[in-house]
Amino acid sequence: MTGGMAFENISLDSAENSPNQSSCDVFVYQRAAVVIFPIFYSVVFIISACSNSLVLYVICQRKQKFNSTSIYLVNLALSDGLFTLTLPGRITYYIRHFDWPFGDFLCKLTAVLFFANTYAGIGFMTCISLDRYLVMVHPHRLQCLRSVKVVRRVCCLVWALVCLEISPLLFRSMLRDHQGKRTCMEYLNFEGSRSTPYLLLLACVISFCSPLAVIMGCYAKINLKLRGAAKQNSVTGRSRRNHRANTIILLILLTFIICFSPYHLNLMQFMVRKIYHQPTCEELRAFKMSLQITVSFMNFNCCLDPVIYFFAIKTYKKRVTSLFKDYLYTSGASPKTTADNSSSNT
Helix, strand or coil, X not given: CCHHHHHHHHHHHHHHCCHHHCCCCXXXXXXXXXXXXHHHHHHHHHHHHHHHHHHHHHHHCCCCCCCHHHHHHHHXXXXXXXXXXXXXXXXXXHHCCCCCCCHHHHHHHHHHHHHHHHHHHHHHHHHHHHHHHHHHHCCCCCHHHHCHHHHHHHHHHHHHHHHXXXXXXXXXXXXXXXXXXXEECCCCCCCCCCCHHHXXXXXXXXXXXXXXXXXXXXXXXXHHHHHHHHHHCHHHHCCHHHHHHHHHHHHHHHHHHHHHHHHHHHHHHHHHHHHHCXXXXXXXXXXXXXXXHHHHHHHCHHHHHHHXXXXXXXXXXXXXXXXXXXXXXXXXXXXXXXXXXXHHHC
């Protein structure tokens, strides 16, 4: 999973160090980036910080016991929250024209949290899809897999796998000197090899293609189940519970496709082409620019995940609406309103 950015940087690094492309500068598009990306990531930071904090607050304030769905969603919100903490550093990095001022440790931490958010998000989205599949397709079978005890173990397993896969990043320097500046997460000091494209393609299949296939399979099975229920009993087939389950998994699928597909497909197509020929300088520049754009899409998932919570948890919509009503009621209690109320009561 973590090979995405690492192997991508291997490709750029090895190509840049080759005799034919030693003078290739892939930062030619940075003038636009230093304007667009600070604005984009500032918006992402504000939306993600507010929405994910609200999710954690509302879920933790619930009086009901945690169920399987809420446990997965709490872990997803925690992953998004941790990644959100790294965004001010990235915003500063782009404002300073790709110059990282915070040292190697914080650069490593940013990379670790970036990959942790990406692949923990993929893992927990897949778990939620399987959870909805068990509820809708096998309501009387395999329900032991939805017990709180089992779900907590599954969450621990997801985090353990993610930590295992991103741990090599802690032993590599993430900084590189480039024209008097220190770039972060742009080039990793790995030595490229002929097997690199094949390893990256395998990593993409495991970390992206397989979860996508599982989510699409769950969505297809649930739709078939709902169609069959609608034919047998129109009332049951159109029930609010069934509609909510279908909406949840559709949102997960759309979020997965919008956020994670562009980056992984872009990476895969470049590696397939790299197997057959050494990329030219123009191809490297285009790939570098496309990576920045597709990574931005991938980071946007922390803003879309709260939409899933809105539909996944029954009481979440009511609690959020209630919180805003209480806030508006409190802030709207002006002296004029108080005076009007006093006069109307006399």
